[in-house]
Amino acid sequence: MIKLQIALAGMALAMTAQPAHAKRLYSIWNLVPQGEQGDLAGTTSLPIFEQSLVPARAVRLMADAVTDKGKTIPAGTELFRVVEETGKSAFCTVKDRSAGNAAKSLFIPALDKRPCLVDTDNDGIFDLSFNVFDKYGSALTPSGNLKKAKALQQGSAYEEMKPTEFSAGYRMTFRIYGKPDLSKLGVAVALDKGTGKAEEGVARTERVGNTVMAMNGQFTVNSIIDDRVLANVKADPSVVLVGDSNGGMAVVSKLPAFLGD
Structure with missing residues (x-):
């Protein structure tokens, strides 16, 4: 699978020149711990x-929206x-991650296009749409061209929702591994893209002594005995x-100005 490059907190978000016809898209996600921290x-x-x-x-969406191609995006869509x-x-x-849809686009991701909506005048009603797809399998930011947005056949009002109520089910898990003498110590980071199955190998980590930095987490390992870990x-x-939208990710403590509200 694609290894998604992770920058440590505080590093500037890398930006590279993109073709004029397809500027890169970005999305912002908060990491919300589930369960206890500490020892x-x-x-x-x-x-x-x-x-x-x-x-x-x-x-x-507060009502159905209909794209220029006649595709209906139903009310209630997040x-x-x-x-x-x-x-x-x-x-x-x-992304629709049902088994049937996944099989359709397994080898050609661009076949699995889905809509994004635009409110051009910020009046609370979507009036344009354009298609995107998960170019590198990343669920976080799809690839598409906002400049190609076209007028909806039927616009729709929308309402803000609590981000914590977003039901896509994206999550990351962290598994500590290593030897009893703490050699080969590491943290395997896995991403669940809404399927219920987390896949490891999505992040680089940094180790200093018996402490491993992974994403926004600091894992200080006290002992590994057999398969038991204290950290x-x-x-x-x-x-x-x-x-x-090129499949990369970065953890940052300060957002670039263009990503502000």
């Missing part, structure tokens, strides 16, 4: 810590905010996760 006991075979990924901003480096924003639907776990609540 924890676990095993090397199971995650010791988990965090939900919650969009920084999410909305819900959408999360994406932003161009120009500062223009849109709200995207989540102190802390998550930095000031750090957010930014995904981009």
